[in-house]
Amino acid sequence: MRVRVRSGDTLWYYSRLFLLPFNLILQSNPGINANALKIGQEIQIPGFAPVSYNIRKGDSLWKLAAARNLSVDALLLVNQNINPNRLMIGQMIQLPRRITAQDINPRVNYDYARLTRDIQVLREHFPFIRVRSIGESVQGKQLYEIRVGTGNKKVHLDASFHANEWITTPVLMSFLNTYLLGLTNSRQVRGIAMMPLYQSVDLSIVPMVNPDGVDLVQHGPPPALSEQILRMNKGSSDFSGWKANIRGVDLNNQFPANWEIEKERKEPKAPAPRDYPGDAPLTEPEAIAMADLARNERFNRMLAFHTQGKEFYWGYEGLEPPESGVLAREFARVSGYKAVRYIDSHAGYKDWFIQEFRRPGFTIELGEGVNPLPISQFDEIYHDALGIFLASLYM
Known part of the structure; x- marks a missing residue:
């Protein structure tokens, strides 16, 4: 106002x-x-x-x-x-x-246009947030970063690396909206005061890393790329299984953390709806933007929200610091999710973040079922994972 x-x-x-x-x-x-x-x-x-x-x-x-x-x-x-x-x-x-209730409606099939509108609403009602573009997608969509807080501890959260895991975006935006309402209404969230978090944490959120892919899953291919994308999708007009960006590169297999291992063992050897790691690490503009963001900001910790499995991964090649285990135990306690230290996977954003900075990084697998998870799961996912969001700030 x-x-x-x-x-x-x-x-x-x-x-x-x-x-x-x-x-x-x-x-x-x-x-x-x-x-x-x-x-x-x-x-x-x-x-x-x-x-x-x-x-x-x-x-x-x-x-x-x-x-x-x-x-x-x-x-x-x-x-x-x-x-x-x-x-x-x-x-x-x-x-x-x-304003005492949420400004945004997250319980819908969420796409890039809705994200853009919701960011504008939050900027209007909570002008203490800072919004900028950290880069562009293949199709020129802005990759928005939202910053909140004035503290020295830098915490980064992101969502929708994978196209058909788009429900992670409205969940993360809803976490943010709850936090902002807690600040302006001096309201506790699960017994935790928000203002001390604002004063101690500089929160970074990239709510939609893969906007082209999300829109593809939601609306089908853009006319100019329709033939090419249908070919990648084996002629099917069902894009519910699509994880990659619009060029058929899996963005969470794009990072230089033993990328060569993933390149060798992944079945797709050319652009595909999922799992193709590209011709080299960091070829895709979305992955480059996320790597540059981490290098420039030197976050103290990072959480990447994915689906599904009601578990999270927190280690990589023994490079994670002791703090990671402390956080993992708290995340498991407040969410009921299973904490998994190591899995046989490389080249992900979490993997690279731990390798590059020796700081805590997490892949949070929200919900349970078959991707894309239905929006009917939103309330359960939000309830389970809100504690992880809060703990990432107060720990």
């Missing part, structure tokens, strides 16, 4: 007026000098949205404010052109609405 500065207003006053943590208002207005606000300057208030309201008989600003647990001055700030003593029936004003 946007307001205009009046004479005497300060960010501290807005913090008290809207019962919001001061640092969230400060972070929502980058470039603003908190000690020198100018009259008429636009300020963003996180966690609120304006709602139009027509004055009815018997209304007063005091009654309208009291019904919303706000002061009258909060209404006057949002409606600076009205005379509070001369309200007229039918007159339209704006009422600040505190």
Whole structure:
């Protein structure tokens, strides 16, 4: 919600007026000098949205404010052109609405367009988040990274490396929305206060690593590539088994952690719906962007969300630090998922992250069944894995 500065207003006053943590208002207005606000300057208030309201008989600003647990001055700030003593029936004003429920609808077949819309909604309602593109997919879709928090501990989460595992994206976005609501409403999540996490953690989220592949599974091939993709899919128009990017390269087999072993033993020797690791490591723009992100940011830990199996993998070639085992035990405790230290697999993002940085990396296999998991599993997956999300921040 946007307001205009009046004479005497300060960010501290807005913090008290809207019962919001001061640092969230400060972070929502980058470039603003908190000690020198100018009259008429636009300020963003996180966690609120304006709602139009027509004055009815018997209304007063005091009654309208009291019904919303706000002061009258909060209404006057949002409606600076009205005379509070001369309200007229039918007159339209704006009422600040505190956002207390999720802004996004994750229980749908989730694609890149919906992700883009949901990111815009979250940016509007929670302007203290930072959003940027870390690269582009083969088809030029932006690979969005969302950052939250001001701490020194860097935690990275990502989803939808594999196209038909797209349910991981709305799950991760829902985790994020819960976190943001906890911050603006001073609300605990499973008994954990959110503001200490915000102050101690710099959270990075890439919610859809493979947007071209996700859209292929959801909507079929783009017309210009239809013949080529149908050929890769053995003539079938059923893309529910497609894991790769739009060029038929499995992005989670693209990283230089014993890539040669995977190249040799994987059955596909050419682009395919799944498992083809490419002609060399890091040939695909999506994989390159994720590797560059990790190298540039030097995250303290990384979690990649996949499906399915209700288990997670946390070791690689004995290179994982002791901290990984501590985290793994907590993740298993809060989720009920099985902790698996080693599997016979290489060239994944988790594998490379552990090898490259000697820091904790995890592949989280959400849910159980056959990919793509149905959206009807969303609530169960979210409930089971929310503890992992929280533990990745507080541990």
